[in-house]
Amino acid sequence: MRNTIGVxxxxxxxxxxxxxxxxxxxxxxxxxxxxxxxxRRVGKTSxxxxxxxxxxxxxTYVYEITESVxxxxxxxxVLAKKIIESQVFKGVSKASDRLKKxxxxxxxxxxxxxxLPFIKIAxxxxxxxxxxxxxxxxxxxxxxxxxxxxxxIDEFPKTLENIxxxxxxxxxxxxxxxxxxxxxxxxxxxxxxxxxxxxxxLPPIVKKLDGxxxxxxxxxxxxxPLSTEEAxxxxxxxxxxxxxxxxxxxxxxxxxxxxxxxPFHVQLAAQEIIDVYETEGKVIDNALVMKAFTQIxxxxxxxxxxxxxxxxxxxxxxxxxxxxxxxxxxIANQDTIDKADxxxxxxxxxxxxxYKATLESLVYDGYIINHDDANRYRFSSSIFKLWxxxxxx
Ligand SMILES: Nc1ncnc2c1ncn2[C@@H]1O[C@H](COP(=O)(O)OP(=O)(O)OP(=O)(O)O)[C@@H](O)[C@H]1O
Ligand SMILES: [Mg+2]
Numbered sequence: 277m278r279n280t281i282g283v284x285x286x287x288x289x290x291x292x293x294x295x296x297x298x299x300x301x302x303x304x305x306x307x308x309x310x311x312x313x314x315x316r317r318v319g320k321t322s323x324x325x326x327x328x329x330x331x332x333x334x335x336t337y338v339y340e341i342t343e344s345v346x347x348x349x350x351x352x353x354v355l356a357k358k359i360i361e362s363q364v365f366k367g368v369s370k371a372s373d374r375l376k377k378x379x380x381x382x383x384x385x386x387x388x389x390x391x392l393p394f395i396k397i398a399x400x401x402x403x404x405x406x407x408x409x410x411x412x413x414x415x416x417x418x419x420x421x422x423x424x425x426x427x428x429i430d431e432f433p434k435t436l437e438n439i440x441x442x443x444x445x446x447x448x449x450x451x452x453x454x455x456x457x458x459x460x461x462x463x464x465x466x467x468x469x470x471x472x473x474x475x476x477x478l479p480p481i482v483k484k485l486d487g488x489x490x491x492x493x494x495x496x497x498x499x500x501p502l503s504t505e506e507a508x509x510x511x512x513x514x515x516x517x518x519x520x521x522x523x524x525x526x527x528x529x530x531x532x533x534x535x536x537x538x539p540f541h542v543q544l545a546a547q548e549i550i551d552v553y554e555t556e557g558k559v560i561d562n563a564l565v566m567k568a569f570t571q572i573x574x575x576x577x578x579x580x581x582x583x584x585x586x587x588x589x590x591x592x593x594x595x596x597x598x599x600x601x602x603x604x605x606x607i608a609n610q611d612t613i614d615k616a617d618x619x620x621x622x623x624x625x626x627x628x629x630x631y632k633a634t635l636e637s638l639v640y641d642g643y644i645i646n647h648d649d650a651n652r653y654r655f656s657s658s659i660f661k662l663w664x665x666x667x668x669x
Contacts, residue, residue, distance in 0.1 A: 277513040279550070281543045282580070284321035286329055291510045291539060296499055297323060301332070303495050304426060304469055309459055311491070312473035314499035315642020315656065316584070317540040320473040323499065324428045327471075334423045337471075338362045343431035346438030348451050352407035355427065356414065357386045364418060364425055365392055375417035378410045408454055416463040425468045433474035436481055437591075445485055452482065452490040459493050476587075477640025484633060507537040514546040515560075520553040522560040529565045535658040544580070544659065548572050572659055573666050581663045584643060596634045599625040601668070603635075604655075607644060608665040612654045 280289045300323070303310050312320050321341075328339045340358045345351050359365070360382060371379075371394045379395050385405055418425070440448040459470060472478070472494065482491050502510065508527055515522055522530075530549070534541045548568035549560055556564060588600050603621055607613050622631035635653075638644050645656045655661035 277510070277517050279514045279517070279543050279546050281540075281547060284319075284325055286322065286325035290322055290326050291502075291506070291513070292326075293319070293323065293502075293506070296497070297326065299497055300327070300471070303497060304335075304424075304471065307466065307469070308495035309470045309493055310472070311478060311494040311496045312471065312499055313477065313496050313640075314473075315477075315640070316475045317580075318499050318501065318538050318642070319540070320475075320499055321430055322539075324430060324471070324473065327426075327428065335426060336362065336364050336420075336423065337426045337428060338364075339428045339430065341430040342435040344438075345435045346442045348439065348447070348454060349407045351435055351451070352411040353386060355429070356382050356407055356411045357388050359411075359414065359425075359427070360386070360388060360390055360392075364420065365390070368392075368394065368419065370394070370419075372417050375414060378413040378417070381405055382407070382410050382414065408458075412458055412461060412464070415458075415468050416461065418467070420467050423467075426471050427468065428471045429473075431474045432472040433476050433478040433481055436478070437476065440481070440485070449485055449487050449490070452485070452487050456490050456493060477637065480633065480637045480640050483636075501537040502539060502542070504531055504537065507531055507534070507539075507542050510539060510542050511546055514543065515549065518550045518553075520550055520560065522549070523562075526560050526562050526565045529562050530568075533565065533569050533658065536656050536660075538657075540580075541657060541659055544572055544577065545569070569659075573662055578663070578667060581660060581667075584641075584660070585668060587641065591637075592634060593630075595625055595627050596630055599627045599631055600634050600638060603638075604643065604664055605669045607653060607655055608661050608669055612652045614653075615651050618653070 277291065278289050300310060300312070312323065314320055324339055327337045331337050338358055340355055342351055342354060345354055360379065365379075376395050379392065383390065383395075385407075436448055436451060439451050458464065478491065479488070482488055508531060511527060511530060530545050531537060534545055545568060548571040549565065551571065552564050552568045553560055560568075588597055592600060599622055602625065603613065603618060606617075606621070618631070618635065619628075622628050627634070639646065642656050643660070644653045646653045655664070
């Protein structure tokens with residue numbers, strides 16, 4: 277298996293994850309709308325790629341990423357384009373007048389080239405239209421012959437955040453409300469389902485808006501890290517591709533050092549191990565693994581981690597940013613921190629009211645975890661911790 281670092285993978289570069297994929301499919305088959313939850317870089321987009329490329333009979337998966345979208349109508353315009361271009365309309369033999377009309381209106385207003393024999397497109401129409409209304413109508417009228425359509429929306433929380441930052445809290449709530457109404461529309465439910473995800477957590481943003489009641493229709497599925505066995509297989513498959521030899525103990529050491537076994541960190545480790553192997557020209561043992569791990573912290577890999585720091589700067593008010601920074605510095609230096617110390621740090625930084633929300637975002641977005649002990653937080657990844665210690669502290 278090739279070592280494709282940095283971008284979501286598909287096809288042969290995707291290490292199969294049947295457990296989580298079957299869980300998603302089961303939930304969709306039960307009629308749920310799903311929110312795929314996992315911190316940054318755990319492999320959510322790659323899973324969506326897999327679903328898009330491996331559609332079970334009777335199911336169509338359509339993928340759209342709405343990272344740059346920051347307006348409600350733009351969101352539905354983008355989705356409408358994707359659905360109209362997808363397979364689902366190609367197979368339609370007869371269409372209701374209502375469907376034809378909405379499709380005509382949408383096609384006139386979207387830059388799109390499709391050949392749907394059952395409609396005729398008149399010349400450009402510049403009247404103002406509601407993309408959300410027309411989108412809802414085409415889904416209502418769509419006849420799937422008992423089959424199902426899954427609309428996968430990547431970076432949905434980012435769209436919400438964009439609307440909040442560029443417009444207002446009211447507009448962000450309206451976005452969630454319209455989406456919820458769409459999902460609950462009885463003419464759509466049962467044939468069209470949504471699978472959402474994003475690199476930032478949805479619940480913390482929605483909570484900030486006091487809008488948690490608007491996302492209760494989502495079934496949350498966690499994408500876990502790889503098991504030891506999976507991570508070991510992935511590492512060996514990558515190393516085999518580059519003809520790198522490694523001892524069994526060294527494989528164990530790699531996994532122990534990675535600690536948080538997400539595919540991305542296995543790839544980062546593999547990259548440096550391949551490099552060390554080329555330089556040293558001998559079987560990778562424990563000592564060479566440690567050499568590879570020092571290389572992971574080389575400046576060239578900083579691009580993968582700086583994004584975490586940037587996000588804090590961009591999204592937190594100055595006092596909250598200072599609190600988050602000091603908190604992460606402390607954890608990097610002392611490995612863990614307990615809730616009482618976090619509270620003290622919040623008081624010291626004069627953020628006793630907002631620090632809990634900041635803490636929750638840090639967990640959702642994959643900086644820290646409190647899995648082993650609810651009262652103690654530590655870095656979710658030892659690689660990230662070492663990076664923070666070296667470049668930020
Ligand atoms: N199943 C997999 N097989 C091989 N590589 C994977 C797999 N899942 C993820 N990766 C690797 O991990 C990295 C992150 O993957 P991906 O972009 O899918 O994650 P993500 O959770 O969508 O990230 P983000 O939160 O930044 O959007 C990529 O470098 C990709 O190559
Ligand atoms: Mg992604």
